[in-house]
Amino acid sequence: MIELRSDTFTQPSAGMRQAMAEAEVGDDVYGEDPTVRALEAKAAQLMGKESALFLPTGTMANLxxxxxxxxxxxxxxxxxxxxPFLYENANLAMVAGLLTRTIADSLGKFNxxxxxxxxxxxxxPHLSQTTLVSIENTTNCGGGACWEYHECEAIAALCRDQGMKLHCDGARLFHACAVTNIQPHIYARCCDTLSFCLSKGLGAPAGSLLTGDSETIKKALRFRKMLGGGMRQSGILAAAGLYALEHHLPHLAEDHRRAREFRRALEEAGVKFALPSPTNILYLQCDDAxxxxxxxxEKGIRVLARDSDLMRIVFHRDITDEMLAEAIEGFKQVLIPT
Ligand SMILES: Cc1ncc(COP(=O)(O)O)c(C=O)c1O
Structure with missing residues (x-):
């Protein structure tokens, strides 16, 4: 199978599995798992923030x-x-009691x-006050679009001016860094909190980190427990995360290269794509997706139908150059009438 439905399908590498097997663990609800502590310290340092919290999923990190x-x-x-608006099952309303005010933009960004x-x-007294703005980097539905630093900083300045907090859902922040060459802590300094995922293209089986100042992360810890996200010997998962941050980040640029090559080959054959897609997420236009x-x-290539005329194709570290060539051939056979 050539698995292009999502970068969440990445498998733990052999080195990662070994690191997991050898991880030193403790009960993290008691704050006694040394591997989780090490991962949280690493995340805080990478993002230049005071503190970090390990959570099972990106959904919980956002919430x-x-x-x-x-x-x-x-x-x-x-x-x-x-x-969080489209795919987190209305938790903003049901759990956090928040009113959402949304902005329409095909790239999933805004100015x-x-x-x-x-x-x-x-x-x-009639009006619900806006206290938080959330941006996504890269944008999943925007074709993996990246924020430029000046764009984030402009949003951050407006938030500061209006007394609002700024959160970044950086589920794929490292994908953005690989393209823009902006360091993670530079992005992070625009935001009060920033979360990132270890399970999106990085091979870890689970895990996300929320970073921010100590006070906010202390509150986040209480909410994590409330939501049932307090895990016990989670150092086994944290070890996978540490391994991913140390060994798997450089591969992201390769995923982006393969996504570009895939797109170029199909565009040359007349296939259309919906968005610019600078990273690993492509949206291909076709009839009857x-x-x-x-x-x-049926040809062993798995992708998602996003709409009746749109497919999502996501490249990741488990797709080799041979698979890329096979995928291009398979797509041509299905999409281009002979
Ligand atoms: C941009 C973005 N944010 C958050 C999430 C949620 O992550 P999880 O599936 O770990 O809950 C995803 C999942 O694909 C995502 O693409």
């Missing part, structure tokens, strides 16, 4: 960031294609003019 920085009844601004229009900071997805699956 505790929102819970720790808002109050029920506040409003939060984010892209209308942001993961200060778009943001300014959505902010509510008026002293009017569900049928084409089934035809590709």
């Amino acid at each position: 505790v960031a929102f819970l720790a920085q808002t109050r029920p009844g506040d409003s939060i601004i984010l892209s209308e294609t942001a993961h 200060t003019d778009q943001l300014r229009e959505r902010i509510v900071r008026k002293n009017d 569900p049928t084409k997805v089934r035809m590709l699956a």
